[in-house]
């Protein structure tokens with residue numbers, strides 16, 4: 001199947017991040033500059049046969065400051081511009097890009113247009129910047145259409161350093177390499193070398209009957225808890241008993257194992273019985289949770305913990321915030337955690 005780029009409209013949404021920063025000549029620190037300044041460094045954009053418009057967060061933010069409110073704002077921008085544009089490119093800091101991409105994949109239910117997040121490790125004004133390449137290719141991907149006019153990539157993705165990845169499968173893996181993101185448990189959706197090669201079999205199919213349903217509510221009353229040898233019962237039990245706490249992303253050893261200590265099993269059982277959702281994901285960067293494999297995992301299953309399958313921490317966290325935000329009951333949350341909502345887990 002060939003991919004053609006027609007006169008298509010793309011909305012660039014600039015949130016901030018290194019890509020749009022510049023060195024302050026006095027302090028030497030990186031500071032945000034505005035979107036028009038950013039575009040001056042990429043005159044190549046004019047070379048596209050596309051209508052490209054932009055909108056920016058005011059002020060732009062370092063992605064360490066991204067919050068569920070920022071995700072709702074992105075959903076609002078995309079939803080209110082959905083009919084006008086064929087695709088969306090979000091410029092975002094790399095530090096929390098995988099969280100934002102994961103969150104948007106759940107909040108933009110029934111998405112049928114490309115939403116491509118990208119950023120860079122070096123500012124776009126720097127001589128050796130990776131920002132230009134990332135931005136230009138992200139635009140090309142957002143604009144790519146099949147001969148019948150349907151988008152090639154109708155889902156939320158991260159494009160970074162030659163790789164197009166499903167957004168809710170990504171993790172930032174390097175604070176210094178240009179190749180900064182990985183999709184450990186799912187293959188690439190495209191590779192950009194001399195040619196932009198799409199791997200159609202890995203991309204969610206386009207559905208002509210789907211109607212975008214935006215969601216804005218996320219419940220952030222959850223934590224990520226990573227197991228380690230030597231955990232202290234008092235501290236852990238106190239966290240699990242917290243009244244406001246509604247869920248835990250529980251990062252276990254290997255294929256989903258925890259120490260066989262009665263205080264832990266009892267604490268977890270009490271937490272799940274009181275309506276808290278506990279999701280088991282592995283601390284390993286590849287592979288899946290299989291709680292029935294070892295006795296140490298089977299006990300967790302019996303305490304009411306849900307498998308997070310091969311979820312990234314970013315996808316498990318934002319999925320749980322999303323499901324809690326929908327006001328679902330514990331059983332409905334369990335069912336949804338065990339289903340793939342946007343290609344985030346392999347079943």
Ligand code: ASP
Pocket residue numbers: 016017018019061062063064092093094095096119120121
């Ligand atoms: N601190 C920056 C951010 O995430 C890093 C980057 O963009 O690469 O906003």
